[in-house]
Amino acid sequence: MTRSLFNISRRxxxxxxxxxxxxxxxxxxxxxxxxxxxxxVRSYSDLQxxxxxxxxxxPEGDIIREIFPGLVTNAQGDxxxxxxxxxxxxxxxxxxxxxxRLKDGIMFTDGYGQMTADDVKFSIERIADPAVESxxxxxxxxxxxxxxxxxxxxxxxxxxxxxxxxSSTLPTPSCSILSRRAMEERGEMTTEPFAQSGPYIMTExxxxxxxxxxxNPDWPGEPGGYEEIHIVPIEDPSTAELxxxxxxxxxxxxxxxxxxxxxxxxxxxxxxxxKPSLAYVWMGLNAIAPPLDNPLVRRAIQxxxxxxxxxxxxxFGAAEVSTGIIAPGLPGHRDAVLYDYDPDRARELxxxxxxxxxxxxxxxxxxxxxxxxxxxxxxxxxxxGITCEIKQxxxxxxxxxxxxxxxxxxxxxxxxxxxxxxxxxxxxxxxWFTPEQVGVWNWERFDNAEYAELHRxxxxxxxxxERDVIYKRMQDIMDESGQYVFLTHEVTGILHRDTVSPALxxxxxxxxxxxxxx
Amino acid sequence: xxxxxxxxxxxxxxxxxxxxxxxxxxxxxxxxDPASVALxxxxxxxxxxxxxxxxxxxxxxxxxxxxxxxSAWRGDFGNEVLSGRPVIEVVLQQLPYTLALxxxxxxxxxxxxxxxxxxxxxxxxxxxxxxVGVLSVAVIAVPSFVVAIYALLIFAVSLRxxxxxxxxxxxxxGDQLIHLILPSLAVGLGWVGYIARMVRASMLEVLEAPHIxxxxxxxxxxxxxxxxxxxxxxxxxxxxxxxxxxxxxLSSAVFAEIVFARPGVGRLVYDAILTRNFPVVTGxxxxxxxxxxxxxxxxxxxxxxxDPRVRSSF
Numbered sequence: 001m002t003r004s005l006f007n008i009s010r011r012x013x014x015x016x017x018x019x020x021x022x023x024x025x026x027x028x029x030x031x032x033x034x035x036x037x038x039x040x041v042r043s044y045s046d047l048q049x050x051x052x053x054x055x056x057x058x059p060e061g062d063i064i065r066e067i068f069p070g071l072v073t074n075a076q077g078d079x080x081x082x083x084x085x086x087x088x089x090x091x092x093x094x095x096x097x098x099x100x101r102l103k104d105g106i107m108f109t110d111g112y113g114q115m116t117a118d119d120v121k122f123s124i125e126r127i128a129d130p131a132v133e134s135x136x137x138x139x140x141x142x143x144x145x146x147x148x149x150x151x152x153x154x155x156x157x158x159x160x161x162x163x164x165x166x167s168s169t170l171p172t173p174s175c176s177i178l179s180r181r182a183m184e185e186r187g188e189m190t191t192e193p194f195a196q197s198g199p200y201i202m203t204e205x206x207x208x209x210x211x212x213x214x215x216n217p218d219w220p221g222e223p224g225g226y227e228e229i230h231i232v233p234i235e236d237p238s239t240a241e242l243x244x245x246x247x248x249x250x251x252x253x254x255x256x257x258x259x260x261x262x263x264x265x266x267x268x269x270x271x272x273x274x275k276p277s278l279a280y281v282w283m284g285l286n287a288i289a290p291p292l293d294n295p296l297v298r299r300a301i302q303x304x305x306x307x308x309x310x311x312x313x314x315x316f317g318a319a320e321v322s323t324g325i326i327a328p329g330l331p332g333h334r335d336a337v338l339y340d341y342d343p344d345r346a347r348e349l350x351x352x353x354x355x356x357x358x359x360x361x362x363x364x365x366x367x368x369x370x371x372x373x374x375x376x377x378x379x380x381x382x383x384x385g386i387t388c389e390i391k392q393x394x395x396x397x398x399x400x401x402x403x404x405x406x407x408x409x410x411x412x413x414x415x416x417x418x419x420x421x422x423x424x425x426x427x428x429x430x431x432w433f434t435p436e437q438v439g440v441w442n443w444e445r446f447d448n449a450e451y452a453e454l455h456r457x458x459x460x461x462x463x464x465x466e467r468d469v470i471y472k473r474m475q476d477i478m479d480e481s482g483q484y485v486f487l488t489h490e491v492t493g494i495l496h497r498d499t500v501s502p503a504l505x506x507x508x509x510x511x512x513x514x515x516x517x518x
Numbered sequence: 519x520x521x522x523x524x525x526x527x528x529x530x531x532x533x534x535x536x537x538x539x540x541x542x543x544x545x546x547x548x549x550x551d552p553a554s555v556a557l558x559x560x561x562x563x564x565x566x567x568x569x570x571x572x573x574x575x576x577x578x579x580x581x582x583x584x585x586x587x588x589s590a591w592r593g594d595f596g597n598e599v600l601s602g603r604p605v606i607e608v609v610l611q612q613l614p615y616t617l618a619l620x621x622x623x624x625x626x627x628x629x630x631x632x633x634x635x636x637x638x639x640x641x642x643x644x645x646x647x648x649x650v651g652v653l654s655v656a657v658i659a660v661p662s663f664v665v666a667i668y669a670l671l672i673f674a675v676s677l678r679x680x681x682x683x684x685x686x687x688x689x690x691x692g693d694q695l696i697h698l699i700l701p702s703l704a705v706g707l708g709w710v711g712y713i714a715r716m717v718r719a720s721m722l723e724v725l726e727a728p729h730i731x732x733x734x735x736x737x738x739x740x741x742x743x744x745x746x747x748x749x750x751x752x753x754x755x756x757x758x759x760x761x762x763x764x765x766x767x768l769s770s771a772v773f774a775e776i777v778f779a780r781p782g783v784g785r786l787v788y789d790a791i792l793t794r795n796f797p798v799v800t801g802x803x804x805x806x807x808x809x810x811x812x813x814x815x816x817x818x819x820x821x822x823x824x825d826p827r828v829r830s831s832f
Contacts, residue, residue: 048600056558056600133568135560190601206688207611208781232684234779235789239683243779246674246682396550396794405563406551420559432559441559 036517039226039500041510042240042252046208046233051189052176053127053134058421058509061173063231066200066213066224066513067193070175071100071120072166076503076514080329080424082171085221086115086197088152095161095462096144101153105220108195112179115197117154121146122180124156139164139174142459161460163467168423199224199513208233213512225501225516244270244495251502251510254493257369259318262495273494274318275508279421280325280429283362283377283485284444286402286413292360296353298482301360301415302339303346304384305377311488314373319488324475325420325429327489329506331464332426332471337486338479346384358386362415363401366392370417373487377417388415402443416443419490424507426471430455433478444483451477519822526818530811537807542586545796546579552794556599573599573796586800595801605801609783613805615685616782618694619774620767622702624760627709632753634710635717639752640744642722650718654711662770666704666777673700683779701774705767716759720752727751754824761817765810 043059052064065073071087074080084090089101106115126132128140142162147155162169169175182195193202199221200213213229232248234240237255244252245267254262254272262272285292285301292298307321323334350356362377364370371392378388393401400406402413422428432441434452439445451474458470478484492508503514552573553566570576574585589596595605638650674682686694724730725748733743772784783802790798 054600133562133565135557135562135565138560188602190603204688206781207608208785209685209688232779234683236776236779239777239779242670242675243683246670247678248674248681248683394550395792396548396552396555398550400549400551400554403551403554405566406554407549409549440563 037227052173064173067196068176069198096158098156112195139169164425168425251496259493275492284416300346300349303342331467364417404439596797623706626706631710631713634714638718639721658711663773724752761814
């Protein structure tokens with residue numbers, strides 16, 4: 001008797017099910033980092049462009065840092081300092097001159113030879129070149145030229161002192177070193193890197209699934225802590241948290257709203273770390289949109305908002321209230337705002353302004369933290385007699401609301417709940433509120449000549465004490481305009497396995513090459 | 519049969535054309551400037567303008583519509599805004615993951631739905647029939663993203679039997695299948711209920727048919743009568759239902775791909791809408807629309823081939 005493929009007995013089905021069950025139970029499910037060979041980390045977006053001059057998001061910067069090293073990099077720890085990377089020696093000769101000498105023996109892959117000072121010159125001058133149209137040209141706004149002394153050493157010449165140089169230019173991918181020959185031969189670089197030279201080499205990119213970095217045996221510096229790093233793009237932080245709890249990830253950022261829950265009940269084998277974020281969240285008031293064109297109304301709104309309650313509600317007690325746009329630890333961080341919660345004073349100001357039954361709109365990004373914050377603000381405003389309508393927008397719409405080039409909604413925009421991230425220099429926070437940014441990113445249309453002048457001074461002042469005074473005054477001016485209610489710097493929540501020792505910048509951003517087995 | 523096939527094919531072309539027009543209108547009406555969103559805060563106005571020109575957004579709306587229409591019919595969806603990769607390449611890279619998810623979902627729905635439907639029909643009026651009825655309605659009512667989250671919490675987080683995220687090791691079929699179990703369950707579970715209800719209803723009708731009664735009168739075994747003679751006829755409406763079901767599963771795939779952090783067309787479109795990457799949105803939506811129309815065309819042709827009454831009534 002012959003049996004066809006589909007002629008299966010009941011006993012056969014049971015045997016098959018049993019075998020499947022055993023196979024499932026025996027499936028090896030363990031954190032890959034346990035053997036110290038593979039580290040699996042989450043990034044919040046997939047890579048799109050690996051050319052340092054055109055990088056789009058921080059996760060690309062994390063990869064670029066490992067495969068195209070710069071002269072220096074951020075040091076891990078709680079203070080914003082730097083350490084040598086591709087450079088063996090760096091010295092600030094004077095306010096406008098920096099000497100560098102490269103490590104000997106840094107080799108580019110794909111046969112592009114050893115890294116030289118000429119490659120440094122090419123890479124830096126390329127980003128600064130207006131013809132290249134790099135969005136990061138501003139990082140080298142003060143560059144005059146890079147002088148090549150010999151194969152390994154050179155000098156960076158600036159036109160004037162540039163305070164952010166050591167904090168937010170040199171340690172970032174704006175100083176990543178590319179091979180001149182490779183770039184001239186091969187041109188554009190998007191998702192397929194060539195002539196890599198860092199402690200890791202990118203060997204594979206499976207779109208929306210994984211980017212693989214493999215330790216570079218030819219790197220003359222400190223070798224990476226893992227043989228391989230797998231970077232998994234997961235946009236949703238809740239999914240990433242579940243992925244971590246299921247054992248599929250070794251390191252991830254968490255949602256701010258999850259920090260308290262994870263702190264109180266960390267997953268098995270997981271360590272929760274909280275780091276102060278540099279980001280800043282604020283409510284902006286568009287000064288040209290009635291009734292906010294009345295300074296008394298704006299001041300009343302400043303006094304109406306119970307910032308502590310807004311932040312506690314939105315971030316479940318995990319984040320602190322801020323005093324401005326400059327985070328603690330940076331020059332210019334203030335101790336307090338000038339106009340804080342005082343609902344009685346708010347009512348007095350509204351009476352003084354002779355207005356009643358006010359109606360305003362509050363535009364927000366459609367995220368749960370923002371919505372909760374907006375609802376508390378709505379209740380605060382109602383308490384002083386102002387009706388507020390919350391308008392939720394998806395990210396694509398939200399980020400163009402105040403942009404004059406994207407339509408005319410900027411004229412109707414009234415209250416906005418904004419959040420910007422930044423690099424560790426106060427100028428990164430203040431730059432978006434200058435008069436040049438009105439209608440671009442300055443949606444409050446805050447226009448103050450003293451502020452603009454102070455911003456310029458802050459860029460060329462190297463003394464930290466002087467910079468502290470400058471940036472504090474700038475935030476006072478913002479407060480006085482009545483166009484800002486500063487809410488929080490948030491907090492960065494991090495989850496990592498207890499078998500992993502992460503290398504983190506002071507704000508919690510990863511330095512992947514510094515991760516080691518614990 | 520040829521005339522029937524030609525008519526169905528013509529209708530499919532019309533459907534795709536209308537879908538393209540609707541898609542263009544929807545994209546045109548979405549607020550937000552793609553150049554600003556794509557290039558980020560540090561881009562200058564000149565850079566944004568250059569990108570707008572590259573995307574053809576500086577052209578009059580009718581020119582944009584014509585360019586979109588004529589290019590799409592040639593299969594040219596342009597290049598991705600920032601990486602410059604051909605959109606068709608980007609979409610086709612993601613499509614197999616979504617197809618695998620849908621095939622997995624169909625496997626769950628057919629593999630569980632048909633036996634349950636048959637069983638309920640054979641046990642008509644019994645306690646088992648009522649249980650299957652209640653369960654069917656229950657799984658239809660539960661949204662796929664709820665199934666996804668609970669499946670993930672139970673089988674991946676609590677029991678740690680199955681992986682929570684990703685699509686498995688590239689090139690490792692076993693790992694990819696294991697990674698497919700939970701997402702495909704989330705996509706297919708609702709359809710278990712639909713198919714069970716449909717098969718039960720069809721079976722009850724067919725089991726009363728004269729040829730089945732004749733077969734029983736001849737003394738053929740119950741199992742042979744039920745599964746060989748009744749089920750083969752009763753299963754026909756399920757083919758049509760599955761044609762529609764694939765469209766529904768494509769929508770569910772978006773949630774499954776986000777919750778399980780799987781690559782796929784659903785997540786590609788979702789991300790592309792958020793970043794206003796319109797060439798990718800149009801390319802991905804049109805490819806999936808064409809796929810859906812093709813599947814329904816095949817389902818119609820299969821039904822037409824099996825049932826002459828359908829051909830004559832069209």
